[in-house]
Amino acid sequence: xxxxxxxxxxxxxxxxxxxxxxxxxxxxxxxxxxxxxxxxxxxxxxxxxxxxxxxxxxxxxxxxxxxxxxxxxxxxxxxxxxxxxxxxxxxxxxxxxxxxxxxxxxxxxxxxxxxxxxxxxxxxxxxxxxxxxxxxxxxxxxxxxxxxxxxxxxxxxxxxxxxxxxxxxxxxxxxxxxxxxxxxxxxxxxxxxxxxxxxxxxxxxxxxxxxxxxxxxxxxxxxxxxxxxxxxxxxxxxxxxxxxxxxxxxxxxxxxxxxxxxxxxxxxxxxxxxxxxxxxxxxxxxxxxxxxxxxxxxxxxxxxxxxxxxxxxxxxxxxxxxxxxxxxxxxxxxxxxxxxxxxxxxxxxxxxxxxxxxxxxxxxxx
Numbered sequence: 628x629x630x631x632x633x634x635x636x637x638x639x640x641x642x643x644x645x646x647x648x649x650x651x652x653x654x655x656x657x658x659x660x661x662x663x664x665x666x667x668x669x670x671x672x673x674x675x676x677x678x679x680x681x682x683x684x685x686x687x688x689x690x691x692x693x694x695x696x697x698x699x700x701x702x703x704x705x706x707x708x709x710x711x712x713x714x715x716x717x718x719x720x721x722x723x724x725x726x727x728x729x730x731x732x733x734x735x736x737x738x739x740x741x742x743x744x745x746x747x748x749x750x751x752x753x754x755x756x757x758x759x760x761x762x763x764x765x766x767x768x769x770x771x772x773x774x775x776x777x778x779x780x781x782x783x784x785x786x787x788x789x790x791x792x793x794x795x796x797x798x799x800x801x802x803x804x805x806x807x808x809x810x811x812x813x814x815x816x817x818x819x820x821x822x823x824x825x826x827x828x829x830x831x832x833x834x835x836x837x838x839x840x841x842x843x844x845x846x847x848x849x850x851x852x853x854x855x856x857x858x859x860x861x862x863x864x865x866x867x868x869x870x871x872x873x874x875x876x877x878x879x880x881x882x883x884x885x886x887x888x889x890x891x892x893x894x895x896x897x898x899x900x901x902x903x904x905x906x907x908x909x910x911x912x913x914x915x916x917x918x919x920x921x922x923x924x925x926x927x928x929x930x931x932x933x934x935x936x937x938x939x940x941x942x943x944x945x946x947x948x949x950x951x952x953x954x955x956x957x958x959x960x961x962x963x964x965x966x967x968x969x970x971x972x973x974x975x976x977x978x979x980x981x982x983x984x985x986x987x988x989x990x991x992x993x
Contacts, residue, residue, distance in 0.1 A: 690714070
């Protein structure tokens with residue numbers, strides 16, 4: 628699995644670098660303050676110029692600027708962080724780690740999330756996952772509202788094939804953000820590995836809605852369609868109920884299995900027009916019809932099954948309460964068959980507008 632690194636690129640404000648002597652006369656104090664401010668301005672300018680070079684892929688030029696800033700402010704954590712970030716981009720991991728560790732010894736209050744995310748990533752890419760996880764744990768202690776640090780820890784645990792720990796960390800990430808697409812994508816993916824079927828459907832649909840990345844959309848829709856279609860298959864004149872071979876050990880195994888059984892029962896008995904749900908879909912329009920039908924039923928199960936006990940329930944309860952389920956489902960299923968979506972949109976454009984208004988003005992504000 629490709630390592631996904633989601634570092635936040637932000638420039639923290641530098642604090643004054645030197646304190647005026649307490650016994651200095653007023654004139655000397657003013658001069659020292661003026662000098663400190665001038666040095667801070669120079670350092671900020673050099674760092675900004677370095678960041679611009681970095682963003683253009685000119686890492687050597689960026690590092691040169693940071694080294695100039697370091698001479699002016701040798702105890703500035705931001706300067707050392709930016710240096711580490713550019714060395715990481717150059718794949719010079721030892722230098723990157725050295726500067727990151729040096730930054731961690733200084734005042735890092737404004738850059739903890741960035742710094743510990745980067746340092747953990749460096750350790751991970753050096754093949755030192757235990758050190759990476761130790762850094763993420765320390766970083767999360769300092770920044771408990773971070774979504775990025777636990778997200779990176781999730782990736783490390785996934786690379787170790789430790790789904791339980793990965794899921795625990797990704798839940799920390801999504802509890803701190805409602806729009807971090809990577810966290811919700813992996814929450815759905817890991818849930819599918821663990822047999823957490825309500826969460827698989829809930830997070831896969833949600834991440835499809837909030838992302839703009841085609842690869843996430845395609846992967847989610849493919850997984851939703853494929854795993855659902857597998858649940859019931861017709862062999863000759865008989866129907867075969869298939870249960871994914873997933874070992875469940877959590878306390879929620881009962882609700883997971885009941886959720887799956889509800890889908891299988893519906894799948895085996897319901898129809899779309901003259902077609903049974905288990906019939907083979909031969910066109911993209913039929914695939915879209917199937918998925919729309921299944922996802923609508925899934926949303927109701929997710930929203931009103933008390934035992935699921937997951938904060939994502941509130942999102943789907945909100946969709947139902949505001950009569951936005953159809954708008955949500957057609958919007959996320961658009962890539963499967965755009966003509967089907969276009970026909971729906973002609974008659975329901977105002978509904979899609981309402982969906983986005985509710986999401987941005989109400990859901991994200993809760």
